[in-house]
Amino acid sequence: MATTIHTALQNLRTTRVWKSIFRRGPAITNRTRSVAVFGNLFLHWLPVKVREKSLGFRAAYYLGSLSLLLFLLLVITGVLLMFYYHPAAPKAYHDMKDLRFVVSNGVFLRNMHRIGAHLMVLLVFAHMFHVFYRGGYKPPHEFNWVVGVVLLLVTLFLSYTGYLLPWDQLAFWAVTVGTNIISAMPIVGNKIRFVALGGNIVGENALLRFYVLHVVILPLLAFLLIGVHFWRVQKDGGLTVRPKDDDGKN
Amino acid sequence: MSDTKQNPAAEITSETSVVSRRDFLSEITVGALGIAGLGGTALTYQYFSPNVLFEPATTFRAGNPDLYPVNSVTFLQDQQVYIVRTPAGFYAVSAVCTHLGCITQWKPEADIIACPCHGSKFQPDGKKIEGPAPRPLPHYSIILTADGELLVDKLQTLKFDQVLGA
Numbered sequence: 538m539a540t541t542i543h544t545a546l547q548n549l550r551t552t553r554v555w556k557s558i559f560r561r562g563p564a565i566t567n568r569t570r571s572v573a574v575f576g577n578l579f580l581h582w583l584p585v586k587v588r589e590k591s592l593g594f595r596a597a598y599y600l601g602s603l604s605l606l607l608f609l610l611l612v613i614t615g616v617l618l619m620f621y622y623h624p625a626a627p628k629a630y631h632d633m634k635d636l637r638f639v640v641s642n643g644v645f646l647r648n649m650h651r652i653g654a655h656l657m658v659l660l661v662f663a664h665m666f667h668v669f670y671r672g673g674y675k676p677p678h679e680f681n682w683v684v685g686v687v688l689l690l691v692t693l694f695l696s697y698t699g700y701l702l703p704w705d706q707l708a709f710w711a712v713t714v715g716t717n718i719i720s721a722m723p724i725v726g727n728k729i730r731f732v733a734l735g736g737n738i739v740g741e742n743a744l745l746r747f748y749v750l751h752v753v754i755l756p757l758l759a760f761l762l763i764g765v766h767f768w769r770v771q772k773d774g775g776l777t778v779r780p781k782d783d784d785g786k787n
Numbered sequence: 788m789s790d791t792k793q794n795p796a797a798e799i800t801s802e803t804s805v806v807s808r809r810d811f812l813s814e815i816t817v818g819a820l821g822i823a824g825l826g827g828t829a830l831t832y833q834y835f836s837p838n839v840l841f842e843p844a845t846t847f848r849a850g851n852p853d854l855y856p857v858n859s860v861t862f863l864q865d866q867q868v869y870i871v872r873t874p875a876g877f878y879a880v881s882a883v884c885t886h887l888g889c890i891t892q893w894k895p896e897a898d899i900i901a902c903p904c905h906g907s908k909f910q911p912d913g914k915k916i917e918g919p920a921p922r923p924l925p926h927y928s929i930i931l932t933a934d935g936e937l938l939v940d941k942l943q944t945l946k947f948d949q950v951l952g953a
Contacts, residue, residue, distance in 0.1 A: 710889065710904075713887070713888045713889070714887040714888060714889065714904065717886075717887040717888040718887065731836065732832065732835045732836055735835070735837050736837060736840050736842055737840070737842060738842055738843075740841075740842060741841070742837060742840075
């Protein structure tokens, strides 16, 4: 059986379709392994070599990777929730209730999205603390630290805009209070609040605006910044490793 | 340098102007893009400021004055306004806390208006007793219509001593 699968795979590698997708032979030497990484859109930003230490659990506690994983989970569950959600008052509230009590497995998806979002905020903060206390903001990581701070803000804005979408009392008052904080800004505060809400009160316009921010603009921004963030981690020499953890060459 | 002497056009350029063609074009381009960017920002801001709003009306009728006994504070929940009647007359106090916009509550047993969110307390006339609220609760315009009902306008505020005589 095992040999059959092996033979089948080897035969597959000799087909014209396979050779057209992967323009290389099997990755058995260092050179062909490098070519395999460089020639793949999804892998090309990864280094072809990493230090073993920086792959260790202690180097990262995997907090950043877990945040990415949660982001992907939230994208998937969020897109699924969008199939049943209308960003209109008062339909939004009823859709949320339907997702909880009527739609098959709706409560599972909604809670996965909701709890995942809380967890992501928690993990992103843990990640920030970890990076900060390990000196991850020092050269050559300054730029990536700033990207990380912006990503923290994007995470918080995603959390905040998503908070309004159930259109319940908690959502309404949280956004009423939050946007009133904006209007405490001198001179432009009330104007910014008006534009953010699309009106003077938290109404239909505000719900739609927060929805568009939550499902399109902020996720795209997060996706872009996460790309830069991970790429930069690799280009700056992998995850931050303390000199004493290092291979002694630093 | 011998090149410029052999080429009359280059000599004229170097004597009459210090801006090269490349610099001139790039400055023009940056300037044009800057103006377009500013214009785009202004247009986007205008686009995001709605011209027509479908929000609840800001004026409302509060019914016959006889509905409100002397020395009473009545909370109109739909409008988020207190109608206060004193021996001197009527005034309408906003129920929206000036701190962060929560709806305050009238506490008749303590004779105060209290905010549940962050603990601001006000007198029945809207003046702050304590808490984080930065301003007193505003008084709205209140008038008597021709058919004898109270009419409140939440877009107009009055001074504290302006009372609709009973």
